[in-house]
Amino acid sequence: MEQPHKAHRTRKSGSSAKKKSKSDKNKQDKKQNPRAFAFTSSVKAKRLQSRAVEKEQRRLHIPTIDRSYGEPPPFVVVVQGPPQVGKSLLIKSLIKHYTKHNVPEVRGPITIVSGKQRRLQFVECPNDINGMIDCAKIADLALLLVDGSYGFEMETFEFLNLMQNHGLPRVMGVLTHLDKFKDVKKLRKTKQRLKHRFWTEIYDGAKLFYLSGLIHGKYSKREIRNLARFISVMKFPPLSWRTSHPYVLVDRFEDVTPPERVRMNNKCDRNVTIYGYLRGCNLKKGIKVHIAGVGDYSLAGVTGLADPCPLPSAAKKKGLRDKEKLFYAPMSGLGDLLYDKDAVYININDHFVQFSKVDDENGKTNHKGMDQDVGETLVKSLQNTKYSIDEKLENSFISLFSRKPNVSSDATNNAKDTDDDTEYIHDKQYQTGEGIANGLGESQRAEDMDGSESSDEETDAKNCETIKSGNNEDKLVEHVEFNDGRLRRKAIFGKAVNHGDPKDSDEEDEDDEHDDHDEDNVDYQSSSGSEEGQYDEFFLCGILFSASELVLIFALVEDSMGNISKWKESLLGRTALRQSMNLKQLVYGKSTSLATSSKEVQDSSEDEETDDDFFKPKGEGNKKLREGMDSGNVNTDDCSKFKSYEDLKYWKGEEVYESIRDRFVTGDWSKAARRNQVSKANFEDDDRDDAVYGDFEDLETGEKHEGHRVDNSGSDANEHEDESAVEERRLKKLALRAKFDAQYPFSLDFLFLFFIYISLAEHLLLLASQPLIDGFSMNLDADVMDDASLFCFC
């Protein structure tokens, strides 16, 4: 008989029971059939909604009306960068990518068809300011090439600035020469730093491409493809000024002046035909045109020609056929034809030409025993030259000024120690803006590069006269140096000075230490022992002392410091020259007082060996000046005025004090009246004296001038009458006063004192009634208190 199985008993305790309860709980928590992407919390829902709205908002733009019709002209891609950065190579690589053709030389604009609806015209920006200005005017896209191994150079920022002034087109950065970095870590760091700087200068998130190096003398195909794709899909918003003005980028021109006219007069007016795509708006016949670098001319006529590089047919198909990948580069010698100003050249590839290079080692030709022809030798020697004249000229440069700065021998040694092939020339400082594309409203200051390797920084600090002030991050310092056999103008921002040689990867590990060191370097000018510190001191002195004193002080410092302070000589001279000349001096000439004071300065500087003379109190000079005035030294202050200092009274005398006192209520008025009479009499006497001096004889002409003599005899009687009247008045006054004194027994003095006492007594009473400090009161004598109360109540 079959026994029934025992029913499974679920565990109530133990590990398996625990596990079971846990899984049951999870099952309960999980919602049945939850909907994908549906929100469960209201907060999350709100957040999602606001994010979606923001995204939508960001997509909205002010609509730009594109008024162009027909086939759009090719977009101009300007490739710009400092010399030898790889501009030509990039253009060649891009053209190779788009058209599968090799361009032997980049000359003039090169037009290519890059897509079904798009043509591009590549232009290499020349390395001169005029070329940059012209290119900034026409660029739809600017590819800014930067030598990554060296850092930013001034050309880049100059061009950015120019573009900003002409309406900023699309800008993309391309870093080259990155293969010079041996250390990956350092490469990564440099890339990051340059990217952030680029963002700071243009706008946050501006595109920066990296070309990691050369493969068989060309950039990597993958990198070029990426760059080309980016250019192909890029949108070029029309710039308003350009769309309303017609302009032509000339890609070919021909001189069509009749040759006979040129033969007759080489400097006759020429007729030139120019070819190019018309951009902006329509061009009218007879309109005045400006040819960049040439001048203003009137157009004789405009003709529409067949498109030399047409867009492919509009048939619906994917991509371009090879046949449709057209390009047009009339100045670059493409298609073996090169158009020049007055000629057309046919280019024959080198491998078609057989040069007879069969010379032996000694340079003698084995011509089957025959002697070599002179002409043949000349041709062969021409063939043997390694570089053409053009190349030689390009590589050479004329230096008008001595390149080496007058640095101290120590500094030069230091520079040599750290970097042998780098010679620093000078620094200039610029103020960069808050970022070139501020107008776009999207630029934000990215975090500044953190300073890194400072091995070269020390040399920078020593060799360059860098003037730093204010916010260092905004300062763009031009740093001219001799590097790689040519002059380069490095752009340095604030504390991020030289980011270093890509080869010195060993130093990278010590970054942190160097960071600290960097900061030290930034502060080098504030260190007291440095020359910069002394420079500050100089200006401090300039504020505290007048120019003449400054000269003296420096003379003393000069003596005590010997050769150390030699650098101040020029400053000293300049300060002495810059002694301020005021308007009065310019009009009336240097007054004698100044002359004397400067004489004094000279004298004292001559006697500067004696310290006693030097340490004179500050007001000494002024005192002497005053003495000079007192002794009747006229014209000391203003030549135009005559001021006799003898006439002035000496106000500090006891007598004068008394006379003043008598003029107040408390004084003796009668005395004052008497004194007045005396002074008046004196004054009249003086007048009489003046009258005596009034007549004189002109010795030159023999004429005699008589002063206005006043006949006093007639007026004597009147005088006596006046005197008696004054005496009468005085007596009257005295009588009045006596009467007043009789009425009021207190004199005025007494009344005055009386009022003072009253106010004092009030004060005392007040003090006595109030405890001074926590329960302490003033213990005053009972008599004093009585007196005080008496005063108060009377």
Ligand SMILES: Nc1nc2c(ncn2[C@@H]2O[C@H](COP(=O)(O)OP(=O)(O)OP(=O)(O)O)[C@@H](O)[C@H]2O)c(=O)[nH]1
């Ligand atoms: N190692 C290395 N060399 C490069 C790189 N890019 C360019 N070069 C080399 O730099 C040299 C100059 O290249 P070009 O394309 O003539 O430079 P450029 O800017 O047109 O020079 P200019 O027209 O004289 O201003 C060439 O020998 C290139 O091979 C790079 O990324 N790495």
